[in-house]
Amino acid sequence: MFETLLDDAAQNNAFRHIHPGTKILLGLGSLCICLVSPTPVVPVLSGLILSIVLLLPARIPARIYGELLLAPVVFSVFSIVVLLFMLGGGDVVWEFSPVSWIHLTITTNAVHQSVLILSRVFGCMVSLFFIALTTPLTDLFNMMKRCRVPVELIDLMMIMYRYIFIFYDQAKEIWQAQVMRLGYQRPKESIHSFSMLCGMLFISSWIVGEDLVRAMDCRCYNGIMPSLDPMEPVRMQSFIPVVLYLSGLGGIMVAILTGIVVFS
Amino acid sequence: MKIILEARDVSYHYPGDREAIKGISFHVKKGEKVALVGPNGAGKSTLLQMFNGMIRPGKGTILFDTEPIRYDASSLRQLRKRVGYVMQNADRQIIAPTVYQDVAFGPANLGYDENAIREAVALALRQVGMAGFERRPPHHLSGGEKKKVAIAGVLAMDPDILVFDEPTSGLDPSGSEELMELLDELNHEGKTIFISTHDVELAYPWADRVILLLDGKILEENVPAVAFGDPELVLKAHLSVPILLELSQELGRRGFAQPEQKPRSVLDMIHVIENLLHGTCCHATPGAIHVYNMDTGDIASVLALIRDRPDLCVGAMGTRAKMCAAKESISLSFTYGVIDKCILRSLRGQDSLILTTNAMVGRVGTRVDAYCTESGTIIRVIPVATGGGTGSPA
Numbered sequence: 111m112f113e114t115l116l117d118d119a120a121q122n123n124a125f126r127h128i129h130p131g132t133k134i135l136l137g138l139g140s141l142c143i144c145l146v147s148p149t150p151v152v153p154v155l156s157g158l159i160l161s162i163v164l165l166l167p168a169r170i171p172a173r174i175y176g177e178l179l180l181a182p183v184v185f186s187v188f189s190i191v192v193l194l195f196m197l198g199g200g201d202v203v204w205e206f207s208p209v210s211w212i213h214l215t216i217t218t219n220a221v222h223q224s225v226l227i228l229s230r231v232f233g234c235m236v237s238l239f240f241i242a243l244t245t246p247l248t249d250l251f252n253m254m255k256r257c258r259v260p261v262e263l264i265d266l267m268m269i270m271y272r273y274i275f276i277f278y279d280q281a282k283e284i285w286q287a288q289v290m291r292l293g294y295q296r297p298k299e300s301i302h303s304f305s306m307l308c309g310m311l312f313i314s315s316w317i318v319g320e321d322l323v324r325a326m327d328c329r330c331y332n333g334i335m336p337s338l339d340p341m342e343p344v345r346m347q348s349f350i351p352v353v354l355y356l357s358g359l360g361g362i363m364v365a366i367l368t369g370i371v372v373f374s
Numbered sequence: 375m376k377i378i379l380e381a382r383d384v385s386y387h388y389p390g391d392r393e394a395i396k397g398i399s400f401h402v403k404k405g406e407k408v409a410l411v412g413p414n415g416a417g418k419s420t421l422l423q424m425f426n427g428m429i430r431p432g433k434g435t436i437l438f439d440t441e442p443i444r445y446d447a448s449s450l451r452q453l454r455k456r457v458g459y460v461m462q463n464a465d466r467q468i469i470a471p472t473v474y475q476d477v478a479f480g481p482a483n484l485g486y487d488e489n490a491i492r493e494a495v496a497l498a499l500r501q502v503g504m505a506g507f508e509r510r511p512p513h514h515l516s517g518g519e520k521k522k523v524a525i526a527g528v529l530a531m532d533p534d535i536l537v538f539d540e541p542t543s544g545l546d547p548s549g550s551e552e553l554m555e556l557l558d559e560l561n562h563e564g565k566t567i568f569i570s571t572h573d574v575e576l577a578y579p580w581a582d583r584v585i586l587l588l589d590g591k592i593l594e595e596n597v598p599a600v601a602f603g604d605p606e607l608v609l610k611a612h613l614s615v616p617i618l619l620e621l622s623q624e625l626g627r628r629g630f631a632q633p634e635q636k637p638r639s640v641l642d643m644i645h646v647i648e649n650l651l652h653g654t655c656c657h658a659t660p661g662a663i664h665v666y667n668m669d670t671g672d673i674a675s676v677l678a679l680i681r682d683r684p685d686l687c688v689g690a691m692g693t694r695a696k697m698c699a700a701k702e703s704i705s706l707s708f709t710y711g712v713i714d715k716c717i718l719r720s721l722r723g724q725d726s727l728i729l730t731t732n733a734m735v736g737r738v739g740t741r742v743d744a745y746c747t748e749s750g751t752i753i754r755v756i757p758v759a760t761g762g763g764t765g766s767p768a
Contacts, residue, residue: 336482
């Protein structure tokens with residue numbers, strides 16, 4: 111249900127009617143700042159502020175957002191543990207040697223680096239989630255078209271997006287039909303059931319594909335996938351806060367870099 | 375009337391398969407509503423797909439607008455612009471990821487410019503009552519809404535004839551009735567409509583003409599009362615006699631006098647029964663039918679009327695009237711078969727209100743007039759807000 115959840119959120123949030131360019135600018139802008147920031151303060155700050163923006167004014171349900179964040183958190187925590195031991199430099203903070211030929215050490219530099227990476231992951235993930243949760247894919251297609259991404263590529267993506275949900279429904283139906291007749295009960299039988307599911311999906315996709323060609327022919331297909339959706343203009347009341355936010359974030363980063371503000 | 379579509383001795387068989395269509399000839403006149411009725415596997419879909427050149431008959435010719443169909447790419451495109459085909463499964467017909475893009479698909483491929491596309495899409499969505507859904511992705515729509523989008527996608531090309539393969543499959547009963555009303559509305563706007571179905575109850579009151587198809591051959595081609603009236607034929611075609619027709623036949627078998635016109639609606643049937651019982655057929659003072667034309671009147675007077683008269687039952691005819699009612703949060707008692715239901719109420723001595731549009735307002739008068747002349751009753755049709763509520767007897 112995860113993909114439909116994301117799509118629902120993108121369709122129904124309170125920022126739905128803000129020009130996608132503004133939202134993408136905010137998302138990508140803060141993503142870039144988080145990536146280049148040499149201090150963990152900026153990404154953490156950006157992640158927190160964007161999370162609050164997502165939860166309060168954009169009215170993304172907290173549960174969906176929490177579940178979404180959980181996946182990268184688990185992944186990055188595992189990676190950080192590995193990084194802590196792999197990176198070197200600076201003083202040794204902790205040493206561990208279970209067998210004589212294994213020496214695991216954590217150094218100060220490794221801690222700094224890991225914290226920085228963790229904060230960047232957090233900041234960047236939230237930036238990406240901001241785009242994913244507030245901008246429907248269809249708006250992204252429009253923006254890509256404006257950015258001169260090859261039309262063939264966009265057409266393909268649009269058809270794929272349209273059919274993901276049909277494909278997903280079909281897979282679910284077949285799976286339910288199998289479970290109702292006691293499929294997936296034993297390990298060996300599960301493999302058999304799953305292979306049947308794949309086979310059926312292949313056949314039905316083939317049929318759906320043929321129908322797609324027929325449906326397009328019925329409506330005088332001549333190589334054109336229409337056209338931009340009617341789009342709202344860029345509004346200053348959303349665009350200016352974004353610019354202010356990004357310059358503020360950049361400003362904080364520069365201030366920390368040049369030593370005007372010192373965090374230790 | 376002009377013939378718009380004609381089949382001359384058409385046959386077809388799928389590669390390596392039995393013959394699906396076995397020498398069929400018929401024609402459809404401009405402005406007609408024709409239902410192709412037959413059991414599953416009778417060849418209905420195959421036949422329909424010949425109308426827009428998706429399938430080329432093995433033998434015989436299909437004529438559109440008295441010209442034989444030509445099968446080169448540019449002629450086919452011209453043909454498909456004029457013969458709109460709505461598939462059975464709306465999910466398969468909707469191609470694009472948003473409603474706007476899907477409805478714009480036809481016009482864009484016909485080479486309309488940006489403004490013309492926008493206009494065509496807006497008009498088509500308004501016609502089916504889906505304005506405001508432009509940015510929605512299809513997987514966020516209900517079955518009935520998807521169907522309407524699929525129809526809008528075809529309407530946007532402004533075809534002369536609309537061909538529907540099983541238009542009501544997968545819709546709930548009130549959704550089906552509303553869809554049939556929509557088809558009526560489109561027919562009133564001048565479109566010829568050809569549907570395939572196996573739902574006799576739906577086809578019987580709706581169609582001007584019925585073609586019964588069995589095993590790739592035409593079993594009968596006639597007005598619905600005759601085509602569905604022969605029990606032997608109906609049994610042979612794996613169909614059933616429409617319940618009203620069966621009831622009327624049964625009354626006939628018991629020696630009750632039969633009207634010339636077979637009853638096609640509950641109203642007709644009530645009329646027949648009341649005539650059989652005591653000659654007169656209604657309440658001493660029949661109720662009035664208020665009619666509100668959304669295109670000329672102002673909504674405030676209707677809202678006032680509804681407030682003053684809580685006993686009034688409100689019905690909406692046409693998609694725009696329904697949308698308006700939803701916007702003003704007027705609760706509707708009738709959304710399909712509205713005129714008949716209001717006449718039935720009148721006969722019980724109760725008043726009702728019909729919300730409708732320019733295109734359909736005439737139908738109320740015509741239908742009520744026809745009923746009044748036939749039955750000798752007087753039902754008042756009162757326009758709201760145009761003449762300050764002065765009543766005129768119909």
